[in-house]
Amino acid sequence: xxxxxxxYKFSLTQxxxxxxxxxxxxxxxxxxxxxxxxxxxxSEAILRTSLAMGMSVFRVSxxxxxxxxxxxxxxxxxxxVDVFMAAIPLVWNLQTSxxxxxxELFALAVTLFGLNIVRLQTAQVLFxxxxxxxxxxxxxxxxxxxxxxxxxxRLIALRxxxxxxxxxxxxxx
Amino acid sequence: xxxxxxxxxxxxxxxxxxxxxxxxxSPRKGSxxxxxxxxxxxxxxxxxxxxxxxxVPVAGSQTPPVNLCxxxxxxxxxxxxxxxxxxxGRNTNNEMGKACIPGGQFGHCHxxxxxxxxxxxxxxxxxxxxxxxxxxxxxxAVYIPTxxxxxxxxDGTATGSCRRWFGQIFTGDGRxxxxxxxxxQRGSTVAxxxxxxYVSHPIPxxxxxxxxDGTSNGSCRRWFGQxxxxxxxxIAYREVITGPPGWPSGTLGNVMFGGSANNVxxxxxxxxxxxxxxxxxxxxxxxxDGNRCVNNGTGFENIAGTATIAIEDAGSGALLTAGNFRPExxxxxxxxxxxxxxxxxxxxxxxxxxxxxxxxxxxAYPYALFGAPLTxxxxxxxxxxxxxxxxxxxxxxxxxxxxxxxxxxxxxxPLDTTGGTLTIISDNQVNPSPTGSFSATTTFYTLxxxxxxxxxxxxxxxxxxxxxxxxxxxxxxxxxTLGCKTVAIDAVSGGSPLPTCSLSNAQIAxxxxxxxxxxxxxxxxxxxxxxxxxxxxxxxxxxNGAQTVTFTVLKSGGGIVALVTFACLLGLWNVARPxxxxxxxx
Numbered sequence: 001x002x003x004x005x006x007x008y009k010f011s012l013t014q015x016x017x018x019x020x021x022x023x024x025x026x027x028x029x030x031x032x033x034x035x036x037x038x039x040x041x042x043s044e045a046i047l048r049t050s051l052a053m054g055m056s057v058f059r060v061s062x063x064x065x066x067x068x069x070x071x072x073x074x075x076x077x078x079x080x081v082d083v084f085m086a087a088i089p090l091v092w093n094l095q096t097s098x099x100x101x102x103x104e105l106f107a108l109a110v111t112l113f114g115l116n117i118v119r120l121q122t123a124q125v126l127f128x129x130x131x132x133x134x135x136x137x138x139x140x141x142x143x144x145x146x147x148x149x150x151x152x153x154r155l156i157a158l159r160x161x162x163x164x165x166x167x168x169x170x171x172x173x
Numbered sequence: 174x175x176x177x178x179x180x181x182x183x184x185x186x187x188x189x190x191x192x193x194x195x196x197x198x199s200p201r202k203g204s205x206x207x208x209x210x211x212x213x214x215x216x217x218x219x220x221x222x223x224x225x226x227x228x229v230p231v232a233g234s235q236t237p238p239v240n241l242c243x244x245x246x247x248x249x250x251x252x253x254x255x256x257x258x259x260x261x262g263r264n265t266n267n268e269m270g271k272a273c274i275p276g277g278q279f280g281h282c283h284x285x286x287x288x289x290x291x292x293x294x295x296x297x298x299x300x301x302x303x304x305x306x307x308x309x310x311x312x313x314a315v316y317i318p319t320x321x322x323x324x325x326x327x328d329g330t331a332t333g334s335c336r337r338w339f340g341q342i343f344t345g346d347g348r349x350x351x352x353x354x355x356x357x358q359r360g361s362t363v364a365x366x367x368x369x370x371y372v373s374h375p376i377p378x379x380x381x382x383x384x385x386d387g388t389s390n391g392s393c394r395r396w397f398g399q400x401x402x403x404x405x406x407x408i409a410y411r412e413v414i415t416g417p418p419g420w421p422s423g424t425l426g427n428v429m430f431g432g433s434a435n436n437v438x439x440x441x442x443x444x445x446x447x448x449x450x451x452x453x454x455x456x457x458x459x460x461x462d463g464n465r466c467v468n469n470g471t472g473f474e475n476i477a478g479t480a481t482i483a484i485e486d487a488g489s490g491a492l493l494t495a496g497n498f499r500p501e502x503x504x505x506x507x508x509x510x511x512x513x514x515x516x517x518x519x520x521x522x523x524x525x526x527x528x529x530x531x532x533x534x535x536x537a538y539p540y541a542l543f544g545a546p547l548t549x550x551x552x553x554x555x556x557x558x559x560x561x562x563x564x565x566x567x568x569x570x571x572x573x574x575x576x577x578x579x580x581x582x583x584x585x586x587p588l589d590t591t592g593g594t595l596t597i598i599s600d601n602q603v604n605p606s607p608t609g610s611f612s613a614t615t616t617f618y619t620l621x622x623x624x625x626x627x628x629x630x631x632x633x634x635x636x637x638x639x640x641x642x643x644x645x646x647x648x649x650x651x652x653x654t655l656g657c658k659t660v661a662i663d664a665v666s667g668g669s670p671l672p673t674c675s676l677s678n679a680q681i682a683x684x685x686x687x688x689x690x691x692x693x694x695x696x697x698x699x700x701x702x703x704x705x706x707x708x709x710x711x712x713x714x715x716x717n718g719a720q721t722v723t724f725t726v727l728k729s730g731g732g733i734v735a736l737v738t739f740a741c742l743l744g745l746w747n748v749a750r751p752x753x754x755x756x757x758x759x
Contacts, residue, residue, distance in 0.1 A: 064629075064727060071699040071727045073629060078730035120730070127728075133632055133736050134695055139729060142738020149743065 017108055020091035030085040039063040040163050042116070045072040050120050057129065068128055080116035083148050095163070112148065119144040153156050186390045194342050211315040215710070236448070239350045239400040242289040243272045243281065248314070252281045252287045257355075257398035258543045259380030260317050260372045270319040270376060286379045287314035294332035294345030295400075296525055299336035299456055300369075303686055304510060306469045308454035311524050313344070322374035326406075340369035341452040347477055347523050348448045349551075354394035363399070364392040370454075381444065390537075405448040407645040408551070409617040409716030410475075410506045414439040414540050414562050415487060416607030421564065425484055426593020426662045428494040436487040439540065439597075441517045442718030443506050444619060445478025447551040453524040455505075458570075467512050470530065473550045474507035476521035481718035482595060484570070494660050495705045495719040496592025504588065507536055508548050515548070515556060515611050516541030517629035519588055520571070526663070532572035532720070538566040538586055539597050542609045554613040563608035565599045591721040592703045616646035617716030618653065618683055620708045630672070630693050633732070636690045638722065640706060642681060643717075650711035653683050659691065662723065663701040670696050672726060674704050683710055691724065699726050 004084060040062045050057045057067050064073045087108060092101055120139050121150050126136035242253030255274035261282050262269060273280035280713030288295045293438040314325035316333070324339035325332060342350035351366030352355050362617035367384035373393060382397035383390060414421050415438050422431025430437040455470035480502075498504040510513070518536040521737035522529045524579045530536070542559035569575045573583030582599035587593075600607055621643065625636035642653050655676050661668025677688040703723050 030497075071629075071725065073631070073727040073729040075729045077732075077735075111189065116253075123730075132695060133728050134732075136731050137728070137730055138734035139738050141735035145735065145739035146742040146746070149739070151745075 006160065017093075019089045019156070023086040027082050028084040030082045031076055033076075035079055035081055036062060038073045038079045038081055039076070041118070042079045043072075045117050046074075046120050049117065050124055053121075053125070054167075065112060067124055070127070071138075072124075078120065080112050080144075080148075083116075083145065084112050087112075087148065087152050090152050092157055111151070115144060115147065186589075193269075194734075211611055215332055235502070236404060239295055239344060240289065241295065241398070241400065242284050243274050243283040243286045245283050245285065247417070248282045248285075250283060251289070254278070256397045256400070257399065258286050258498075259396045260376055261323070261380055262321075262376035262378040268320065270372075270473045271350050271381070272315075272317065272318045275493050277553060285314045285316045294476050294525075295350065296343055296345070297324075297326060297339050298341040299326050299334060299339050299750065301336050301338065307336055308341070308452075308469070308471045309456075310454060311342075315339050315473040317372050318375075320370045320374055321376040321378075324370075324372065330553055336585070338371045340367070342353070342368070342400065343451040343523075344402060345523075345525070345731050347451050349451055350400050351403055352397050352400040353700075354384050354393050354397045355399065359399075362394060363393060365399075366403075370397050375474040397539075403448045403551075405446040406551075406614055406615055407617075407716075408445060408447050408450075408615050408642060409619075409645075410443040410445075410476075410550070410610055410611070411500060411718075412441040412605055412611045412718075413540070413608040413713075414441075416562070416600070417603065417605050419713065420607050421597060422595075422600070423595065423597035423729045424472065424593045425482065425494050425496055425590065425667075426660065428484065428593075428660070430484050430701060431598070433452065433495075437493065438485045438487050438490075439646065440483040440485065441480065441540065442714070442716065443475070443480040443484075443517065444717040445475045445506070447615075449470060449477035449680070450475045450548075450550040450698065452521065453530070455530045457511075459668060470509045471511040473548075474505055474516075474518075474521065474524075475550055476503070476505040478521065480504035480506075480507070480517065481720065482592075483705075483714075484720040488612070489533075489627070492656075492658060492705065492719065493706060494592050494703075495707075495721045496546045496590025496595060496703070497721050498595075499589040499591065502590070504539070506550060506675050509536070509551055510547045511547060514541050514543050514545075515545035516562075516564065519586060528571075533571050534569060535566055535571055535586060537563055537568035539588065539595065540564045540609065545611065546617045549611070549700060550613060552613070553615060554611070556611040559609050559611070561604075562607040563601050564607075565601045568601075586631075591723045592660065592705070614646075614716070616648045617713065618642055618644045618648045618650075618710055619717045620655075620706060620715035620720045622704075622720040622722050624722055625689075625691055625704070625724045630691065630726045631727055631729045632647060632693055632697060632732055633695050635690055635692045636724065638689075640676070640689050641686045642708065642710075645716070648683070650683055650713075652680050653685070653708050653710035655679055655681060655687060656707045656709075657689060659701065660703050662703055662704065668698055668700060668702060672697050672702055672704075672724075676706075693726050695753040699728055701725050717747070 043063055043065050047057050050067055055067055059065050064071055123137040123140050177268055181195055213749040240254030240256050242251050242308055244251040249688050254276055258272050258274055261271045263275050269284050271282035272286035296313050298308050298313050301307035310326050315324050315326055317324055323335045325335040341372045353365035354361035355678050370382050370384055373381045380395045381394035386392040419432050421439050449472045451475055455467045457467045480498040486491045503520040505518050517539050520533050520535050521536050521539055526532055537727035538659055539562055543561045544559050548554045564588045566585030568603035576582045576584050576599055580599055582601055583597040585598055587594045587596050621641045623638050625638045627636055630636045656675055657674040659671045659674050671692045672691050674691050681687045701722045705719050705721045707719045
């Protein structure tokens, strides 16, 4: 509550700066952890979708699979957990309850996990069809980051719009 | 006479009694000591303490002591451990020939001497003057018959295997042991250490133990003991195999050698220490039709080191590939002085192991030489040229998959190395046969290459390792020249293009360090690779040979390209956004 009161004292620019700063801190913190379970779940999802698509796949280790003879290791960046953590300060709504924020974050996490699986599988398909790994994984990854940015931006824009309407309503009254 | 003998031993007994429980049996226990006896007692203890003050630092600077126990049949009534044993020559109480440790007035005597327990196992051989074919053992218990001049070990018969000498002692973890002989006061009477001891005939009443000293009787003292593992001196063994066209032949990882592929030299290296060169004795199978006719196998083996193989083109000397043998391969060095064989074996085990010598141990695989001069593998040695080198799995009779028709060897045994799996085709039928050389030196240097970090390596990334060079035995040459090479072990498309390797300094001081860097590109196929580091100093390769480190190349996500792509898209979006908004407003 105190934080909410304090943040209202900042201008919009200052608030955005603080939120972006927090995002950077969250991402830095995220990469200090191993996220082994999440890496395994992500690699398992790709293993199963690749199998379903008729590719030759087998597990090499907890975070590594072999697809069509090539070894792929799933590092933290492959899980999108860093993207999710970066999004938290950006989409956290100070005007609603923590519970509602958590529900929205859960929905965001599920969305990002799905989006991540789509982009990783797209990378596998492109690589299997001869694209270089830079194109298949990294360029596609860049587009995926941008897609997430658009999603976050949309959420922020909607919230600002709601805030403005509420303020206009109060002025009219 | 015997009493005077015991009197002579008081200092030695009191020295040991310091470590013993106060309730040890003594005829005088409980009796009131007279003042002068008490004074002597105190003086004795003080002298013993002084002796400890002198002895302990000396012992501390030496190798670990190996104490023995005495016991009756079936290891019953075991007493000890003790660092001093005498063989009683006293007829009283049927003590003649018994092994006694300090304690009480006449010592504590039992039929056998030997190991004290499983964690402190110790093993003995018995042998006659010429050793060689007479060696029997090993066993963890020895008894001396009443007549002396013999030492016997259990062999399932009533008397056991008896020879003149006992010795060539080694511990359960494969370290050589030497013992001294000494009189009661120890000090200047100590003679040794020696790996062979005999007891005179008849046994003198106070006891007797003799070690060789070049004279007909040797150096004889009352006690034997102060046993300790031998000094651990680093030693490097090296074996080089060359052959007629096409031989030696086999595969290491992805590399085929010999046959129609190329003519190569195999260079085996092994670094261990002299303390672990332990003796063995194997009775030869009686010669029958179809059986090999060989002498008893008596010699030494060193199984506690690390081994490598390097394969070079026989013509150019260029390194083709290399590997460090993994521990599971059990590569060891042995010499069979009974049959003049020497070389590198595999699946090594101590003489006390159930797989020794013909239930798993391979003495001539990967490669052995024949016609070797005698050695104990504990000092410098050169065998510059053997007329006959042989690779033969199952040579010692160990079981295995049958070899090709006509071969007396088993099918080649795959041995794991960091450069891939090594298999060598048996060449015991090849005429002319391959030849080789073998050497041992205590003056050498080693090359150490720790695993690369990070590992595994991602595409378009680098990994490093800090190489170090260390001299041993006073090796000094100033500088060493390093080189490196990468090979594919199990990579997609044969690993082409290979990861690259580089060294921060091609020339480094000895001792010294350098940084090895391995780099991958986006084109590097994923899979397993090895980087081989070679060295040369004063015309010598490293004592432990070329060092090979395995690493894996993987594809993984994240990277600068993704961020650049995102930044570009963000920039474009930022530029396009006002225009889009204006268009929407219009």
